[in-house]
Amino acid sequence: xxxxxxxxTLNPSELGTKDYWDNLYDRELENHQQDKDDEGTVWxxxxxxxxxxxxQLDRLADEGLLRRTAEGDSRAxxxxxxxxxxxxxxFCLRDTExxxxxxxxxxxxxxxxxxxxxARRIAAQKQSDDADEPLGPLRLECWDLLSSPPxxxxxxxxxxxxxxxxxxxxSLMDSQSSDRHPCKIYREKVMxxxxxxxxxxxxxxxxxxxxxxxxxxPAGSELTLYAxxxxxxxxxxxQTGQSIVTVLFRRSAG
Numbered sequence: 001x002x003x004x005x006x007x008x009t010l011n012p013s014e015l016g017t018k019d020y021w022d023n024l025y026d027r028e029l030e031n032h033q034q035d036k037d038d039e040g041t042v043w044x045x046x047x048x049x050x051x052x053x054x055x056q057l058d059r060l061a062d063e064g065l066l067r068r069t070a071e072g073d074s075r076a077x078x079x080x081x082x083x084x085x086x087x088x089x090x091f092c093l094r095d096t097e098x099x100x101x102x103x104x105x106x107x108x109x110x111x112x113x114x115x116x117x118x119a120r121r122i123a124a125q126k127q128s129d130d131a132d133e134p135l136g137p138l139r140l141e142c143w144d145l146l147s148s149p150p151x152x153x154x155x156x157x158x159x160x161x162x163x164x165x166x167x168x169x170x171s172l173m174d175s176q177s178s179d180r181h182p183c184k185i186y187r188e189k190v191m192x193x194x195x196x197x198x199x200x201x202x203x204x205x206x207x208x209x210x211x212x213x214x215x216x217x218p219a220g221s222e223l224t225l226y227a228x229x230x231x232x233x234x235x236x237x238x239q240t241g242q243s244i245v246t247v248l249f250r251r252s253a254g
Contacts, residue, residue, distance in 0.1 A: 016172030076104030083166030084108030157195030
């Protein structure tokens with residue numbers, strides 16, 4: 001798969017439709033109303049994707065490229081979670097068990113209203129349950145990356161833009177034009193969200209590292225490949241690979 005053509009696309013799927021996600025989060029909202037401990041699906045949990053991303057963020061902090069807390073005149077790193085779903089990734093950042101939590105501004109966006117409702121309910125519940133050690137403020141907003149301008153939450157961009165499966169879903173959308181395929185629109189829309197010298201971290205089960213680089217960091221792009229997280233590998237049919245990939249891109253100084 002590493003040598004697939006740059007413009008090769010995936011077949012459309014219901015996972016690329018808004019109706020699919022609205023229906024899924026409507027069900028998860030109902031489940032949460034009946035059982036507050038049921039927070040819904042954590043995508044790629046079987047591969048420990050969130051833990052893997054957290055380790056990459058720890059490494060960037062150790063390298064002095066991110067800040068957990070404000071230091072002198074420098075603010076704590078700001079995070080944007082694209083396709084936040086139930087907000088679980090942001091909750092993990094705020095409430096790390098073994099390390100100091102990330103204390104900067106955090107925004108989660110999703111184009112499914114039901115998703116945002118679910119994430120807000122879970123956040124409110126966590127604030128209530130952990131009154132002695134509050135989770136910290138989170139902003140959760142309904143926003144369509146491909147068709148709407150960013151809100152006032154954008155400010156000067158984010159130090160980290162997280163994408164765990166959103167690019168995958170966009171790549172499964174139906175498109176009538178290869179020149180304006182949603183994957184290409186994604187690249188145009190995501191760039192202003194990433195502050196100069198900052199990071200876009202994409203986790204995917206549909207694309208390899210090389211394919212993500214071709215889509216999101218082609219020659220001449222402001223994004224360049226910074227690192228790839230490592231997952232356990234498997235061998236099938238004589239080929240070795242990973243079930244998912246997490247790739248870190250860094251934006252140039254501009």
